[in-house]
Amino acid sequence: MRKELQTNLQYVDILNEWDPFRLTNGGYDTEIADTIQAIHELDDSNELAKRIQSIYEFSFEKIIPIEECLKIAKELLMIKENDACSI
Template sequence: MDLNKMNKNASAIMRHWDPFSIGSELYGREVLEVVAQLEVLDHPSELAKVIQTSYECSFGKWIPLEQCVDISYKLLALKFEAKHII
């Protein structure tokens, strides 16, 4: 899997995730931020903190870190698959 496909798949995962139940189409900027950080981060906790902070800054609502870690594992699995590490 190449980087473009990984980003596309990661964006799809993030768009499907609707932590505030407001409609996934409202998370455009946050999805872009998370996917950009996915390219440079390799640790689930670090990526989860990016997810948590991005969504909290935009919506003023806190997401439990555990939920962010769950989604970060899915994203990192894509990344490692793209790098053929798995």
């Protein structure tokens, strides 16, 4: 359980740093929670990128280019994969 919490905190750090709409004050709590849920459900970077894009679009009514979403999706899934390997 502790390892999972640590991994989730890594996801939070990466997603806060990402800041796709340049909010700078970390106004992404809901989106980060939804994205972490999606990471646990999905293993495919393309699927995760689409989900991330729709999560943020729903909240901000702006579309993040899929390439940006794919880049962050791959980064997040790499952490997930590394976490799974270290058990």
